[in-house]
Amino acid sequence: MFEHGITSVRLHDPETGTLPPTRYSAQARENIADPPIFEDDEGPAGRAFxxxxxxVIDDLxxxxxxxxxxxxxGMFLPLGEYGVLGIGSTAADAFEEGDAALVELLAITAVSAFDRLERETEMRRVQQALDQLDEKIFLLDENGALTFVTEPLATFLGRESDELRGSSLSDLVPAxxxxxxxxxLKRVRTSSTRSRETVETELRVGDGDVRPVEFELSATAAESGELAIAGVAHEISELAATRSHLEAERDRFKAIADTTFDLLFRFDLDGRFTYVSSACERILGYTPAEMVGEPFVEYTTTESGSKATAAFESVLDGGDIEDVELDVLTADGEIVTLEVNGTPAIEDGDVVGVHGVARDITERKETLRELQIKDRAIDEAQAGITLADATEPDEPLVYVNQGFEEITGYDASSATGRNCRFLQGEQTDPSAVATLRExxxxxxxxxxxLINYRNDGTPFWNHxxxxxVRDGTGAVTHLLGIQDDVTQQKRWEQLFEVLNRVLRHNLRNDLGVVSGLGGLLAARQHENSVELGQTIEEKADELLDLGEKARDLEAIAGRDTEPERIDVDSVLADLVTxxxxxxxxxxxxxSVRTDRALCxxxxxxxxxxxxxxxxxKHNTSAEPRVAIDVRDEGEWIVLSVEDNGPGINDMEANVISKGEEKALEHGSGLGLWLINWVVTRYGGSFQIRQRAPSDAGTQATARLPGLTEDQSVEDVAKRPTILFW
Known part of the structure; x- marks a missing residue:
């Protein structure tokens, strides 16, 4: 070059930031065997780049x-971003200023060639890429005529590529x-080359059909400097169908929203309504137009305002709210309760507001309040109330109230899941059970x-x-049970019955004797009138004593049941003395073998x-003895009184122990009835029997609740039991 045979081209490597020797002339290779690699800012080549x-360097x-x-x-000339051209000479000061200017001109030409080569290479790559892409790409000149189309677009239109070139795309667009x-097109022509325009339209294809498409258009400059428009066509048939479906769904949703009883809403980030369904008119008395744009707190009561704000802020933080109850003011100034559920409204990953649904639960709240009152009434009722599942085998209890717990001593956890027969026991009448089952x-x-048994084993009369209980179809789903503790009532009935029978029987018998003896006296038919008089006097005393016992029993039975702590030592000491x-x-x-008191x-x-x-009193033994023993027996205190007298007859024992009073077995021992009444009214039991055949006498046993020092009367006191057990 310019008679200098030593030349080199160093093309820039942007990845390594170097200027490696890319092309050396033959003379350059002869003189420089191992040409160096320069950094792109190193040496004369780097400075030129x-x-x-x-x-120009005279002394290289x-x-x-x-x-x-x-x-x-040497002389180093920049080739733009491509690299550096180097020219060397074996003579010092070989290059003049004119040489540099001329070589620079040549370098500019080389750069232009590089640019053109790069463009051509890039165009070939683009063409190869476009041939591989399944995209409908086209180019328009400034008049809107097609200058280039890809095969996918030509196929879509049902025409050949050559046929389309030069034609106007407008001709394929329906009128x-x-x-x-x-x-x-006009907006693209008048906009900057970087802007993009998107438009949805339609194109006629080869078979005459019209298909929806979306054009992406952008302005570009051709090599000639003239305006060109690049475009991509997207078939949106599925999108159009989907959009049509979504529009139909939107209309359907709007119809649902307008007819649903729930209020649908949407807030912006400031808590203002951007949408309210038409249910607001029915619930609040406001139209949607009146509410849109207004802050939601304008409609809440003061008490619910802070609660509503906290819920709103919680949703803006990304959380959901469920079943938040808010009191809201209507247009008439009334208060309704809304149950609100809400979630964040998200667009492009950002929370832009809140949307949700509000349900009017005012009536439900009132109904629930009434039900709670009824539930409390049922729970606190003195009667026992149970509910059994009639659809399950053996009809297990699924609910018992507090009254049931108090009557039976069984809490809900131990009663539910079981058939109610667990209350039955030894003295439960099988015929009453059969009637229930039938x-x-x-x-x-x-x-x-019938007689049932409490958790502590004590019997009671249960009405x-x-x-x-039937459902809407008439099928029985549950069995409602009501239990009343009628022990007191049954005790009084039995007491009145025994008083009536005993008094009637004894009065009739004893007065009959007195009448007969009086007749003998009057007729002077008995040789010993003194003996007759004594007998009459004894019968009169017995009748008086019987009447006194009856009055005592009735008086004691009529007292209120008032349990207290009784020191058994003190009671026995005074009585025995x-x-x-x-x-x-x-x-x-x-013998007192307990430290506990009686309850x-x-x-x-x-x-x-x-x-x-x-x-x-009735001990006729030659050496009469009475043994009194008090001992502990679990939660009970057992007081036993034994004598070595003649013993009680079977009739008296059966009356007290079994409650048997047949026509010929009327007991006259009202004192024993008094004992039985007092002991059983405090939850205890009383038994009297003949001692063992080898031991003469009677044994009477009373069982009563025991009370330690750290127990209260209320904790230990028991309900009355049946009279005979």
Missing amino acids: QSQEPI PGATGVDYGPVES GEAATYEAA HIDAYEPVSVE VRITP SYRDEYPEVTFDV AGGEIEEAVSELIENAA
């Missing part, structure tokens, strides 16, 4: 410190869409009175009423007194 100015080895062999001077398409199996209401004085011939042995009423002293007096 960075400054984009020619650099001296200026660079690089051994270039025989090369003495009804032409104005929209032309307006888009009516339950027939799904008929039934009412019976049971069972009623089937008194009876030792009254019956000096009787030996009294007392009973004050009348228990009268009952114990009656026990001791009976044992002493």
